[in-house]
Every structure is written in structure tokens, then in C-alpha cells.
Amino acid sequence: MTKNCEICPFSNNPAFVAPSKQECETVNLHRIGEMQVEAGCEILAEGSDPRRFFTLLEGQAMRYHTLEDGRRQVLNFLFPGDLIGLEPIMLGETSHAVEALSPVSLCVFDRTQIWQMFAKMPERAFMLTWQVAREEHFLGQALISVGQRSARESLAWAFVSLWDRGQQSGMVEDGKMPFPVRQQDLADALGLSLVHTNKTLSRLRSEDLVVWRDGVLQLPDRDALARVGLVDSTVIKKRFYL
Amino acid sequence: MTKNCEICPFSNNPAFVAPSKQECETVNLHRIGEMQVEAGCEILAEGSDPRRFFTLLEGQAMRYHTLEDGRRQVLNFLFPGDLIGLEPIMLGETSHAVEALSPVSLCVFDRTQIWQMFAKMPERAFMLTWQVAREEHFLGQALISVGQRSARESLAWAFVSLWDRGQQSGMVEDGKMPFPVRQQDLADALGLSLVHTNKTLSRLRSEDLVVWRDGVLQLPDRDALARVGLVDSTVIKKRFYL
DNA sequence: CGTCTAATTGAGCCCGTTCAAGCAATGTGG
């Protein structure tokens, strides 16, 4: 295995059940290889035939769907350790696109690997389902935000959630986290217009709740911002249990 | 197995891979039993300890989350064949409630059954993951709607989506489908106010696009409504493939 | 016949939208 494999759900992570020697070999068998992608490139294209899926090893990405008339909804932001392209394989149709937000490195698997996992590596398969369930949870949270929260609350919620996700995946250093996103992307994630996002954001900035410059995010008072965003304190354990 | 078991993902469904004799026995072993719930009752309580999960055999239900201040977001509506309470077990925390919309019958499983499935019945485990992935897909679609569509488009989208779901689960008869929901529930699902939902709905009614009376829904022109709601024609196959 | 819940309709306001202009940083070609 190469660099960063410790965050791959199919690899050996202390947070997860350790794979056996045999499992490792089987994984390596179906592991097509690693892939580097530049910022701004499409990792997954809307409507494409689902053949492979990926583990995001380094960098950040964005998953979105575009309506016929051009309106776009960002579904979520992806962090190291996240899976990409599993849903399309399960459902047989790629209904969203994934774009790299920074230089990204991916671990590439063939779709046949999925069944191999279920057949021969139940712990890996369980792990995989756990990831899908977690993503479902995040989508639900986003839906709550877009549906019920005000613009100010939504922004606050988004920053806190992203911050917490960033910490879980080890992207926060010195109280700073890379967040290479345009305001337009954030607006599309929250169902707001660019203009209003900007104005609401500048208010949060003037209150010293958010510092976001040059693609780097800082939250001087994460808990205060969480209160603004009505973020419930539910913590998702990294470790799943049976 | 008792009535309606053919729709249970853990049972023998022609759309799915048939379970072996041994699988059937193992499922029955962990199947706690059947449960009947009246309309309006809570099947799953927010914050409860996740111990069991269910298959919805008959009737309809609603999954929602409530914010501290009372605002409520309906996450989705549940149809026969859907799983209930799997996400909480996987993630260790029940962050949403599920309420019966009609008299409901459920098949009850113990949470230990999940691991049994991964360990001994890979086809069932795969099936289960497929269900989670499908639910993730629907949540994504809902997020797109709430985030990008206008009230009119949202309503149209919702009716068409529910209609299609209803047809897949065999709830449509004579061009009619039971839809035992208050306007308030629909409003909370779409992030709209009750008043605006009502006014938009009455417009759709006057255009003969929607007929919804006494808990029964009819769509005289499903395709026209789909055009109003910008529903993409992507069809999720009932049959998954490997 | 009073009470309760759900649907309906009107009036007025506001949050978030669209339109529009300006600015700063970066890049590109002559």
C-alpha cells in the first residue's frame, strides 16, 4: 500500500476493524491504482456509465447536480476518507457530478470489487455501508438546513459542520483549515443567491465568527457559531459498533 | 413467513436474488416478529437508543427531524418495502423520528441481525446497502428541490416523485394512490409555509394537474406535472446489478 | 352544540432575489 492508505476505509485504520492479510491481498488485487487530479477537474461526470469508484486520499472535492436550465445544487463537500461514486454503481446511474476543489489524489477501484467485498470481506462491506449511511445522515442535515434555517443560520451551520468534518479528517492545523471554495459554490450548497450569501457572510465576518480568506477557513469561536446555526451537538462516532 | 413478506428485502422477491434455505432460517431466527402500529403513532423516537430496525410491510410513514425551536423538516415519506431505523443503528444515534401516517404493519429485527447478514448472507447485506444508497439518492433529490426549485416546481416534483414511488411499491390502483398526509406535512417536507403551500396547491388543482382529496391522490397528467417540476427522467432500476 | 383539527383566503410585510455597477487580482498578448 502507498501513502495515505491508512485513511482508506478498505485499509488498516485503528478506528476500524483491522483487515486480515488475506483481505489486504484481495483488496490490492482489485485496486486498479492511484490517480491524481488537478483542481477544477471533473472526477465523475453526470450521466456517465458507472464503472469505477474511488477513495479520496488527499484534497477536497464537491458533489453537485445541475438542472436542465442551469440551476445547480451542491450536494456536499468531500474530505479525505470519503468514498466517491459508490451510489452510482449501486443504483446504475450517475445522477451527479464530482469536481476536485484542490489537487486531489484518489485510490481507484473497479466496480466488481464491491461484490468481492460482500462475498469475502464482510468487515469491509460493513464499513462501506457505514460510509453510505453516514453520507445519508449528512444529506439529511443539509436538507434540514436548506429547508428550515435562515440564511444566517444556514451559513453558520455550514461552517461548523464543515469545520467538524475537517477536524475528523485531520485537515485542521493551527486552527486553520483549507477551504478552497468560491462563494458561489457555498451559495449553491445552501440554496441561496450569491449576493445574499456574500452579505450574510460579511456580517458573520464583522462579528468575528468567521475568518475565511485565500481559501483558508478559521473559526475563532466554533461554539458560538454553532449556537447561531442551531447545530445539534450529536456527535457521530468514528467507530461504528455492532 | 407471513403475509406481505415478499416485499421485504430480506425475503424472497423475484426482483432480488433469492435467499437460500439456510438464509431464510437465519433471517427467521433473528426476526423478532411482526408489529402493528396505528396511524399517528411514533415508530421511532428522536434520541432513542437504537436497538431494533424494521421493514415497512403495509401502510405509509414519515421521517422527520425537529429543531430546538420547533421548526420541523420532513426528510422523506416511507412506502412498503422501505427500511426503518437502519441509519440510527449504523451511526449509533437516532437523529430523526418516524411516524405512521396510516395503520402500519412492520417486520421487526434485532440490530444484531445486521452483522449476521454481513457475515453469513452477503446477498442480503448487499440488498441492505442498496436500500441505503437508494435512500441517499432520494434525499439528494429532495435537497435539489428545496434548494433550487420554486414553490410551484417543488410541489410538482414532490407529487410526481411520490407517485412514482407509489407505483413501484404497488400502491397505485385505478389511477389512485393513498396519500394520508396533512398539507402541513407536505409544507415541512418542501421547506415552505403552510399558507403558501395551500395557495400553490390550489393553483395546481385549478389547472387539473393534481387531484388530492380525502387522503387520496390522483395525477391526471403525470408527464405534464413532471415537466412543471423539472423531474429528470432518470429511472432507478428495481433490480440492482453487480 | 361547543370544541378541535385541517383547509382556505385576504392583507401586508420582509427576507432573499435580481439587476447593475465597481473593484481587485490575475493572466495574456502585443
Next chain:
DNA sequence: CCACATTGCTTGAACGGGCTCAATTAGACG
């Protein structure tokens, strides 16, 4: 080295979709 285009951020002004408040109606139930 400058002219010019491009991309993203910022800000002002005005409109409007959807909100809140409020009152009425209709049906179900005791």
C-alpha cells in the same frame, strides 16, 4: 510594460416570492 479580458468579491437599489398574522369555513367528534 501596458492594454485588455477574465474571474471572483463587494456593494447599492429595487422588486417580488414566500412569509406571518389573522379571520373564516368545513368537517369530525363528543
